[in-house]
Each structure stands twice: as structure tokens, then as C-alpha cells.
Amino acid sequence: MRCSQTWPRKKELSDLDDILRSCLVSITNTNLDDQAWTQASFPVNKGGLGIRRTEELALPAYLASVHSVAGLVTSIIPEFVVENEASSAIREWCRLTGLPPPSTSVQKLWDSPLVNKAWDRIISSTSVRDKARLQAVSLKESGSWLNAFPIPSLGNFLDDNCLRIPVALRLGAALCCSYECICCTEVDVYGHHGLSCNKSSGRYMRHSAINDVIKRALISGNVQSILEPPGLCRDDGKRPDGMSLIPWKRGKALIWDVTCVDSLADSNIVSSIKAAGTPACEAEKRKCGKYKCLEDKFIFIPLGFETFGPWGPSAKEIISTIGHLIYSRSSEARSTEYLRQRISIEIQRGNAACILNTIPSSKGLEEIFYILGDAFPIRTRTCASRSTQENPCELVKPIHAVDLPPTPSVVESYSSNLSTYSTPSAFAEVIEELWSEDSTDQGVNMNSLKCTIQKFAPCFIGNAEQDAQEFMSSLLLGLHEDINKVIEKSDFEFTDIVEIVDVNEKALESWSRFLKVENSEIVNNFVGLLKSSLKCTYCGYFSVTFDPFWDLSLPIPQRTRQLSLFQCLDSFTREESLDGEDKPTCSKCKERRECTKSLSIQRFPEILVFHLKRFSLDLFVEKLNVTVDFPLKKLDMSYYAADGSVPFHYDLYAISNHSGTINSGHYTAYCKHPYSNIWHEFNDLVSIVVGQNLSEGCSTQIAIRCRLHLNGGYQTTSPEIPAGVCEILPRDTNMMS
Structure with a gap:
């Protein structure tokens, strides 16, 4: 286009543009009408995709070239030939832009007036909403994502949906x-x-x-x-x-x-x-x-x-x-x-x-989270290898926290009814393969579940190392959102319910309000209720609020070589003084006052997840390598229960471990088989934990416990843990978040 006079060849250029348009439609999977195709051909800083149409670019490219080589051409070709070709192109450019021609060899200066003219035509003929959109996408920072090299390891790669949707929106x-x-x-x-x-x-x-x-x-x-x-x-x-x-x-x-x-x-x-x-x-x-x-x-x-x-x-x-x-x-x-x-x-x-996330999917699969049900044949196998797409095997480790055995009827009844792209559907495939009679020890392909979670948790796109606790939270959130029984959510905050005096009635009302917004089998099993007690030291006013929790994030209170889980719980629930910049506003004084605050557990979940916080923020970020011991059976939580609540006991079900530093490392997991009650280690290989095998490299990141119903309800019955396990399991608990 720069070396020859192609701009009058309208049909040939139009045919080439049709090919470009067809390629763009195929690449982005977006149906482009004439206006969208016109906008796509604009430069990125004009709200386009930077894919220039040859029919528009031929004229400015040729004019810039003519001015660039005018001296050389004049010395070789008779002057009237150059003048005739250039003058016809300049006249066409003036007709299209209504401006006097610049005398320059810079192609951008010939091209910009044509782009501005086309831009003005679109702006003047579009709707109010489209005008707002066009103005927004024309700013420099709006198109920065289009200028990035798509390198997965740097987080710059957009998968098919993450490319199609931004292109269509733009x-x-x-x-x-x-x-x-x-x-x-x-x-x-x-x-x-x-x-x-x-x-x-x-x-x-x-x-x-x-x-x-x-x-x-x-x-x-x-x-x-x-x-x-x-x-x-x-x-x-x-x-x-x-x-x-x-x-x-x-x-x-x-x-x-x-x-x-x-x-x-x-x-x-x-x-x-x-x-x-x-x-x-x-x-x-x-x-x-x-x-x-x-x-x-x-x-x-x-x-x-x-x-x-x-x-x-x-x-x-x-x-x-x-x-x-x-x-x-x-x-x-x-x-x-x-x-x-x-x-x-x-x-x-x-x-x-x-x-x-606004696309609806059918509800179901709640029963997959019930511990009770018809048993599958006892198996010792699960997944612990990389998928064919090189998904990190570490993503599999938190899955064992909810790797409860579904009945055949559950998988057959619900898997077929769920949306193909829903989180429960992808999770059901993993669970079904884990418990399949025909399964081998080659591992389970996690690609489908990972791709599903990426849709609402983009931080897991790519193969960079991620936090297991964050992955588990995203998994539970995705499962909950897809099977949430509440369609229309009301807006409210958990504040002090002043119209109710009795604390236990306040707790029931707070939980009732929460269920009006979030109600699923995930909530029934994993969510508890924290009681926060606040007392003003000036007037003595006492207020109580209740907040739902999905896990308990426990601090590491001391820099010692060894602690117990109870010391972490004591630090979590201990009364603290809120003064200085932390002073809250007293509801009675209507001023910021020094107060005392304490936490207790009002409602215990069926499955209790402990999350140990191992970041020290004194002078710089560091990882606290402190051993935290915890019991395997009948963890008594009565000391941390709020007044009037029913305390419960918990058995350890699974732990997720991390060995390494803040920025890198390796995940493993220990999980107790729900029927044989034998502990298994999930590393790059799967093995039964006996004797000292459990103690090697145990660096717990997440600890999951199942509740025991000691008053006439269901109670887990299990054979004894293999010898040595009770003494060895409580080891160094390294948390990444």
C-alpha cells in the first residue's frame, strides 16, 4: 500500500477487508455488525482493536510514502507522472477530510483526520448509551489490555471467554x-x-x-x-x-x-x-x-x-x-x-x-455434601497428579476437605441436570471419578473444575502457585452460589439489633437474616456464627453483633517453638482493648470511646475449618514456623462457645499442608477415609499413613474437623488410628494467608 497506488482499487481492498473481518470473528467468537467492525478498525487509543482496514489505510499510507521518497522518485521518473499520481490522491484525501493536505511523510498525520472523521460519524449517529461507551473506551488506559503480550506465566493471558466478552463489551x-x-x-x-x-x-x-x-x-x-x-x-x-x-x-x-x-x-x-x-x-x-x-x-x-x-x-x-x-x-x-x-x-x-456469574444454572447436588448415605466400596485411591493441561496438582489437595462419598443415585440424578458450566457440575465430575469403580491410580483431571472456578476467581488463571485456603474458599463460594436457594437477595448489614434485648433471640434473628440472603447445603455444613461483644469503658453500654464465618482464622500468639491449638483459640477469643485510632463509636454516647471487645462462637457449623495465620507484620513480612499441636479426636469447643449456645466436639477429618517459604513451596494433604477411617497421605503419590510416615514434613495449612453429635444424634464410629498417629499428627502448621 505504501509503494503503489492501491487506494483506487476499492473492490480488491474490500475483499481483503472481508477476510480480515471473518478472521476477527473467528478469533474472538464475536458477531460483528457493520458499526462494530468499523469501530474495531480504529486505533486502540480511539476505542478500536487496532486492526486497520486496508480500504481506509491505503490512502494515508500511499500519501506518506509519496512524500517520503519524493526526491528520489523525481530523479528517476518524469516529474509529471509523480505529480499526477500524488495530486489525485491528495484531492481524494481533501474530499474525505475537508482539510488542507499536510506536507509530511508521517503516516499518522495523514491517517488521524480520516479516523477522526469516521469517529465523529459514529458518535453523531449512535444512542446515548453507546455514546457513553465509545467515550469511555477511547481513553488511553481503557485499551491497555490490548497492548499486553499474552504470556500465561505473567498473568497476561486471556482465555476464550475472557477475550470474547471484553471484545464484545468494547x-x-x-x-x-x-x-x-x-x-x-x-x-x-x-x-x-x-x-x-x-x-x-x-x-x-x-x-x-x-x-x-x-x-x-x-x-x-x-x-x-x-x-x-x-x-x-x-x-x-x-x-x-x-x-x-x-x-x-x-x-x-x-x-x-x-x-x-x-x-x-x-x-x-x-x-x-x-x-x-x-x-x-x-x-x-x-x-x-x-x-x-x-x-x-x-x-x-x-x-x-x-x-x-x-x-x-x-x-x-x-x-x-x-x-x-x-x-x-x-x-x-x-x-x-x-x-x-x-x-x-x-x-x-x-x-x-x-x-x-449472572447466567443461571440449575440447582441441585446438595446431597453430595451429606456425610450419611449409601456407601461406595471402600477405596484408598484419590487424585494427586498433574492434569494433561499442567494444572498444579496442589489444587487437588483442598478438594479432600469436601471429598465426601456421594451415593450413586446422587451423582446420576444431579450431574445430568446441572448446567455444564456450573461449579457443582464440575465438582461432581471430580467426586464421581474419585469414587469410580473403574478408576486407576493415575490421578484425576482437574481442568474442568479449574476452568470453572477461573470464571469467578480470575486469580487462578494460569499455572502460578496459589494459596490453598484461597482456592478452597473460592470453591465453596462457587458451589454455594450455584445452589443458593435465595433468588432475590435483600441488602442488609450485620449490626446490633437494638429492637431485640435478649442475646439469644438476637442470634436467632441474625442467623435468620443471613439465611434470607445465603441459604444452601454449603452454608448448612460450613458456616457458623461469631458473637462479638463490645463494652464502652466510659458509660458501660454493652452491645452484641453476630457475623457469619466460613472458617476461623487463628493468630499465632507467641514466637515459641511449639504451641497448642487451644492457645491460638485463646488468643482469638481473648478480650482486647480498642483505643486510639481503633476506638469505635459508642451507640449510647454517640462519640468515639475506648471499648473492650471479645469474640465467642454462637453457632457451630457441621464442618469446622481452622486457618492459621502465619504472617508476622512487625517490621517486615515473615513466615512464623511455629509448631501448633492439636488433638485428633473430640476437640472440645465448649470453652469458646457463647452463653446459651450448644457446644460441640469435633474429630479431625483432613489437613492441607504447605512446606516451603511465603513465595514458593509444595502442597500435600492428609485425609481420613470416611468408612475405613484410615489416614492417607496425598503427595505426588498416594500412601496409607502408618507410624512415622505421617510425621515427615507435616506442615498444616488448613485443618478440617467434622462435628460429633453426642446427644443421641449421629456419631462417627471408627477403628483406632494407626499406632503413632495420635502423637505425630500435631506438627508444624505453616500458613500462607
Whole structure:
């Protein structure tokens, strides 16, 4: 196109563009109408995909080339030939743009006026919503994800759905069939509802992924930081997303809070039309107001992002600053741009997760979590190898926490009725294969389950090492969301129910309110209720609130070589004083007062999960390698039960271990067979644990216990644990989070 006069060959260029369009449709799996195809051919900084149409590019390319070699051509070819060809091209360019021709060999200066003309035509003829979308995607940061190299190990790779959905959203193309959202809202073919639906859990995953990128970037810039800093709360009790562990400016530590708002939500559409990026800017201002109480002690930075790409001014500034810090250490000139790309990619992954999570799937498979049922033949085999897609075998280890034997009728009845892409369906396949008569010891392919979880937990995309506790939480959340009996969720917070005086009645009301929002067999088995008691030391006012928990995150209270689980529980429930910046607002005094706070367990779950926190944050982040001993049988939790609650005893069912450091290591697991009650070790191979075998490298990350019903209910009956196990199992418990 630069060397010859191809621009008049309209038909040939149009045929070539049709081939490009067909290829783009195949690659992105997106049906592009004429307007979407026109937008796709724009440069990335104009809201396009940067795939230029030859019919549009031929003329500016030729004119730039003519001016570049004009002197050489004049010396070789008679002057009138060059003038005739160039003049006809220039006249065509002037006709299309209505501008005088530039005298330059820079192709961009010939191309930009043509692009601007086409852009103005689209903007002037589109709807209000599309205008807001086009303005949002035309900002520089909105297209950063398109400039990233798709390298899985760096987190820059988007799978088919994570590519198709962002492309369709950017171009305003249809991305799905019309359907009824899980919140009972009718969703059109463009799927924008999922970006702001309160029922979708994708927005939490997007929020978490963005914070993880920021934390890692700060560490790369030699600024140690943590997420959700404990003990640091604003007036309403909520914590910032992260905090630096060293001073950021003026001797003060940095705290930040991330928000990602939908550019096209009903509450933001007017702002988006007014000026692209306005919703993100307004969101940052709201964040500043909420954290005003912490400004004296910290440097607070709000980070506002939008689903269609724009960033708020504070987000741009802090990311640029972090990029310069990374550059000062690595000498990588594009550090800031790479950081922009990573955040942009996480926003697009989160958008895909938000939309995919609103697609309804059939309910069922609750019975797969019942411990009682018809027994499968006793087997000692389970999975512990890598799948054909090189999924880390460590992902399998937390599965054993819920590897309960389903009956044949459960698997046959429910697996066929579930959505092919639902988490219960993928999990059922794993469980069915684990307990299959025809199974071998070659391992179970985890690819289907991993791909399903990736849709609402993008942090598990790729093969990088991840945290087992985080994976287990995501798995349980995905299972719960798909079988949740509540269709329309009401908005409420767990606060002090002042209209009820009796504490036990408050607890029942709090649990009842929770079940109106979250109600599934997962909740029935894994969720308990914490009682938080707060007493004002000034007026003596006593208040109680109740919060649901999926696991108990226990602190490591001492730097000793050995502790017991009871010491960790004592530290977790011990009364603490809230003063200084931690002072809450007393409901009676209406002022911030020094208070005392203590925790106890109001409702015990059927399956109790312990999660040991092994990060020390005194001066720098380090892993606490302290041995924590815990009993195998009849763990008595009565000392930690709230007044009026029924205490329970628990038997150990499974543990997930991690050996290594904070940044790397290896996962193994121990699990007790539900029928033979024999302990098995799941490493790269599966073996029965006898004698000293259990003690070798036992580094517990997660401990799961099944409840014993001692008052006439079901009670596990089991033969004795193999010799030596009772003394050996309580060993070093290394936690990664």
C-alpha cells in the first residue's frame, strides 16, 4: 500500500477487508455488525482493536510514502507522472477530510483526520448509551489490555471467554442470548447488567485481583505492604484494602482502597456522557470522604476504576508513582506501562466473571455434601497428579476437605441436570471419578473444575502457585452460589439489633437474616456464627453483633517453638482493648470511646475449618514456623462457645499442608477415609499413613474437623488410628494467608 497506488482499487481492498473481518470473528467468537467492525478498525487509543482496514489505510499510507521518497522518485521518473499520481490522491484525501493536505511523510498525520472523521460519524449517529461507551473506551488506559503480550506465566493471558466478552463489551457487540439473570432481571444480548448486578460474585474477584496486583507492584518497588490491615478501621468499622509497612510520604504509611464502578450503570450514565472517566473520579471523591478520619495518621489514596476502562486521577497518579519505583530498581523503562496493562487485564477478567456469574444454572447436588448415605466400596485411591493441561496438582489437595462419598443415585440424578458450566457440575465430575469403580491410580483431571472456578476467581488463571485456603474458599463460594436457594437477595448489614434485648433471640434473628440472603447445603455444613461483644469503658453500654464465618482464622500468639491449638483459640477469643485510632463509636454516647471487645462462637457449623495465620507484620513480612499441636479426636469447643449456645466436639477429618517459604513451596494433604477411617497421605503419590510416615514434613495449612453429635444424634464410629498417629499428627502448621 505504501509503494503503489492501491487506494483506487476499492473492490480488491474490500475483499481483503472481508477476510480480515471473518478472521476477527473467528478469533474472538464475536458477531460483528457493520458499526462494530468499523469501530474495531480504529486505533486502540480511539476505542478500536487496532486492526486497520486496508480500504481506509491505503490512502494515508500511499500519501506518506509519496512524500517520503519524493526526491528520489523525481530523479528517476518524469516529474509529471509523480505529480499526477500524488495530486489525485491528495484531492481524494481533501474530499474525505475537508482539510488542507499536510506536507509530511508521517503516516499518522495523514491517517488521524480520516479516523477522526469516521469517529465523529459514529458518535453523531449512535444512542446515548453507546455514546457513553465509545467515550469511555477511547481513553488511553481503557485499551491497555490490548497492548499486553499474552504470556500465561505473567498473568497476561486471556482465555476464550475472557477475550470474547471484553471484545464484545468494547465494540458494543452482542455477547450472549437474552436470558433471565439469577436476580430475576431480564438481560439483553449485550449483557451489561452483569457488570452491576449485586448477585454476581465476579466483582469481588475483580476487586481482589486488582489489589493483589497493586500489592505485588509495591513489593517490586521495595515497598512492603499487606492487604486488609488488621486493627485499622474507619468510623463504620470497614478496613482499607491495603497498607504499606514502611512510610510512604512525610513519615506516614500509605493506605489505599479500590473501587470499580460500572461506566454504564443507570447511576453513572449521565456522568459518563458528560465526560469519560467522571464516574471513577466521583467514586474516588466518595472514598476520600469515608476515610477522612484516618488522614491524620496515614496517606490515603483512593483508586477509582471503571468497567469500560477509564481510571480516576488518583489511580493514574499512584500507578505512575509505583511504576517509577519499579523502574528505579529494575531499569525497565516500560514498568509503568506493564503495570497499567496488568490492572487493565484484571478489570477485563473481572468483567467476564461478573457476566458469567449472572447466567443461571440449575440447582441441585446438595446431597453430595451429606456425610450419611449409601456407601461406595471402600477405596484408598484419590487424585494427586498433574492434569494433561499442567494444572498444579496442589489444587487437588483442598478438594479432600469436601471429598465426601456421594451415593450413586446422587451423582446420576444431579450431574445430568446441572448446567455444564456450573461449579457443582464440575465438582461432581471430580467426586464421581474419585469414587469410580473403574478408576486407576493415575490421578484425576482437574481442568474442568479449574476452568470453572477461573470464571469467578480470575486469580487462578494460569499455572502460578496459589494459596490453598484461597482456592478452597473460592470453591465453596462457587458451589454455594450455584445452589443458593435465595433468588432475590435483600441488602442488609450485620449490626446490633437494638429492637431485640435478649442475646439469644438476637442470634436467632441474625442467623435468620443471613439465611434470607445465603441459604444452601454449603452454608448448612460450613458456616457458623461469631458473637462479638463490645463494652464502652466510659458509660458501660454493652452491645452484641453476630457475623457469619466460613472458617476461623487463628493468630499465632507467641514466637515459641511449639504451641497448642487451644492457645491460638485463646488468643482469638481473648478480650482486647480498642483505643486510639481503633476506638469505635459508642451507640449510647454517640462519640468515639475506648471499648473492650471479645469474640465467642454462637453457632457451630457441621464442618469446622481452622486457618492459621502465619504472617508476622512487625517490621517486615515473615513466615512464623511455629509448631501448633492439636488433638485428633473430640476437640472440645465448649470453652469458646457463647452463653446459651450448644457446644460441640469435633474429630479431625483432613489437613492441607504447605512446606516451603511465603513465595514458593509444595502442597500435600492428609485425609481420613470416611468408612475405613484410615489416614492417607496425598503427595505426588498416594500412601496409607502408618507410624512415622505421617510425621515427615507435616506442615498444616488448613485443618478440617467434622462435628460429633453426642446427644443421641449421629456419631462417627471408627477403628483406632494407626499406632503413632495420635502423637505425630500435631506438627508444624505453616500458613500462607
